[in-house]
Amino acid sequence: MLLVTGVSGGLGHLVAERLAGRDDVVLGTRAPLTGARRVDFDDPESLPEAFAGIDTLLLISAGYGEDDTVIARHDAAISAAERAGVGHVVYTSLTGAGDHLPYALAHRWTERRLSASTSLKWTVLRNGLYAELLALLAAPGTDGRLTAPLADGRLAAVARADLAEIAARVALDPAPHAGRFYELTGPRALGGAELATATGTAYEPETLSEARKRISASGALDFQVPMLVGTYSAIAGDFLATPDTGDLHTLLGRAPLDPLAVYAEAVGAGTGW
Numbered sequence: 298m299l300l301v302t303g304v305s306g307g308l309g310h311l312v313a314e315r316l317a318g319r320d321d322v323v324l325g326t327r328a329p330l331t332g333a334r335r336v337d338f339d340d341p342e343s344l345p346e347a348f349a350g351i352d353t354l355l356l357i358s359a360g361y362g363e364d365d366t367v368i369a370r371h372d373a374a375i376s377a378a379e380r381a382g383v384g385h386v387v388y389t390s391l392t393g394a395g396d397h398l399p400y401a402l403a404h405r406w407t408e409r410r411l412s413a414s415t416s417l418k419w420t421v422l423r424n425g426l427y428a429e430l431l432a433l434l435a436a437p438g439t440d441g442r443l444t445a446p447l448a449d450g451r452l453a454a455v456a457r458a459d460l461a462e463i464a465a466r467v468a469l470d471p472a473p474h475a476g477r478f479y480e481l482t483g484p485r486a487l488g489g490a491e492l493a494t495a496t497g498t499a500y501e502p503e504t505l506s507e508a509r510k511r512i513s514a515s516g517a518l519d520f521q522v523p524m525l526v527g528t529y530s531a532i533a534g535d536f537l538a539t540p541d542t543g544d545l546h547t548l549l550g551r552a553p554l555d556p557l558a559v560y561a562e563a564v565g566a567g568t569g570w
Contacts, residue, residue, distance in 0.1 A: 298321055298322075298323060298350050298351050298352050298353070299316075299321060299322045299323065299351070299352070299353045299354075299355060299468055299469065300322075300323045300324075300325050300334070300336075300347070300348065300351040300353070300354050300355065301313060301316065301322065301323070301324055301325060301355045301357070301468070302325045302326070302336050302338075302354070302355065302356055302357050302359075302374070303325070303326065303336075303357035303358075303359065304324045304325065304326045304330070304333060304357075305326040305327070305328040305330060306357060307427075307429070307457060308357055308389065308424075308457055308460060308461055308464070309326070309357045311457060311458055311461030312355065312357070312461045312464050312465050312468075314461075315461060315462060315465040316465055316469075323351065325347055327339070334346075334347045335347060338359050338369075338370035338371070338373050338374050339369075339370060339373075341373040341376075341377065344373060344374065344377035344381075345377060345380065345381060347377075348377050348378055348380075348381035348383060349381060351378075351381060351383050352383065352384050352385070353383070353384065353385045353386075353387065353468055353471050354374070354378050354383050354385070354386045354387070355387045355389075355464060355465075355468040356371070356374055356375075356378075356386055356387065356388045356389070357389050357464075358371075358388070358389050358390065358391075358404065358407075359371065359374075360391075360400055360403060360404065362520065363520050364400075364402050364403045364406075367400075367403035368403050368406050368407070371403070371406070371407040371410065372410060375407075375410055375411060375414065375417070378417060379414060379416050379417060382416075383417065384417070384418060385417065385418040385419065385420070385471040385472070385475065386411060386417050386418075386419045386420075387419070387420045387422065387464065387467055387468045387471055387474075388407060388408070388411060388419065388420070388421050388422065389422050389424055389460070389464060390404045390407065390408055390421050390422060390423045390424065391404040391423060391424060392423045392424060392425045392426075392480060392481070392482055392537070393423055393478075393480060394425075394482070394536055394537050394539055395423075395425075395426070395531070395537065397527075397530075397531040397534070397536045397537075398527055398528060398531050399523050399524050399527035399528075400524055400527075408421055408478075418471070418472075418475045418476070419475070419476070420467055420471055420474040420475060420476070420477050420479070421477070421478045421479070422460070422463065422464060422467065422479050422481055423478055423479060423480050423481060424455065424460050424481050425453055425454065425455040425480075425481055425482035425483055425537070426452060426454055426455070426528070426537065427454060427455065427456070427457045427460075428454040428455060428456050428457070428483065428487075428554075428556035428557075428559040428560045428563070429456075429457050429559060429560070429563045430454070431452065431454055431487070431492065431556075431560045431563075432560055432563035432564045434525070434528065434529065434532075435447065435489065435492050435560075436564060437493070437496045437497075437498040437564065438498075441497075441498050441499060442498055442499050442500075442501045443489060443492060443493040443496065443498045443499065443500050443501070443502075444501055444502060444503045445489060445492075445502060445503075445508075445529065446502050446503050446504055446505050446507070446508045446529045446533060447488065447489040447502055447529065447532050447533050448489075448502060448533035448534075449488065449489075449533075449535070450488065450489075450531075450532045450533040450534055450535040450536075450537075450538065451486035451487060451488040451532070451535060451537075451538040452483075452486060452487055452488075452532045452537050452538065453482040453483045453484075453485065453486045453487075453537060453538055453539055453540040453541070453556075454483045454486075454487055454556040454559075454560065455481060455482055455483035455484075455541075455545065455553065455556060456483070456553065456554035456555075456556060456559045457559075458554060458559075459481075459545065459549060459553050459554055460481060462549060463479075463481065463545070463548045463549060466548065467479075467548070479544040479548065480541075480542065480544050481541070481544055481545050481548075482537075482539060482540055482541050482542075482545065483540060483541060483545070483553065483556040484540055484541050484545070484546070484552070484553045484555075484556070485540050485556065485557075486537075486538040486539075486540055487556060487557055487560070489502055491557060492557075492560060495557055495560065495561045495564075496561060496564055505526055505529060505530055505533070508525075508526055508529055509522060509526050512525050512526065541553065
């Protein structure tokens with residue numbers, strides 16, 4: 298039996314869609330959802346019942362929070378999986394190139410925690426940043442300008458749908474992937490000028506300082522400000538530009554979706570992240 302966590306989130310929802318109708322899959326979420334088990338990492342007492350009878354756990358990262366909060370959530374999930382006799386954990390992590398990002402630490406801690414487990418087999422899917430995230434980070438303004446502070450940097454963004462498809466496939470048959478780290482970045486790197494062209498705007502990047510002031514004034518939570526500014530900085534520094542070296546294409550068994558088209562579609566729909 299496979300349990301998928303976080304199915305009310307963006308990635309988890311797409312995974313759940315791909316696994317719909319299977320009697321060997323259980324969906325888990327902290328939000329009320331008909332037919333799903335309650336899985337709340339902030340309430341460890343809820344986990345033994347949720348993990349009962351589970352052979353494989355697809356642990357969708359609960360990475361929205363301060364590092365200590367995220368680490369506590371993931372530790373609770375992994376510890377509960379060990380106690381429940383789960384055999385294999387598939388974890389959606391962050392690309393290795395993302396070590397420059399402010400939120401990388403909790404992912405690396407979780408990878409280390411899994412590696413140290415004496416009872417669990419594991420697989421780590423190191424996901425690149427979503428092309429849909431660019432629709433949030435680099436949304437064109439109503440004045441016809443794209444001002445995201447990406448400088449001349451580029452991002453090997455990847456379609457969230459591709460990552461969901463891979464997660465579902467690996468979790469349904471995890472044994473061949475035991476002990477593996479997969480780097481899942483997009484097929485090509487995108488820069489600010491390309492994003493502007495795709496949306497019919499002019500690329501006039503602001504500075505990181507200007508971005509910090511804008512984000513701070515937007516009502517963002519305290520931890521979100523350095524998270525977003527740090528993401529801009531890593532892209533601008535060209536640390537996230539290395540495209541897929543084979544893992545994405547191999548696990549998909551087809552050509553990945555075009556990240557630029559995914560970005561443009563998300564901008565047009567007013568969606569992101």
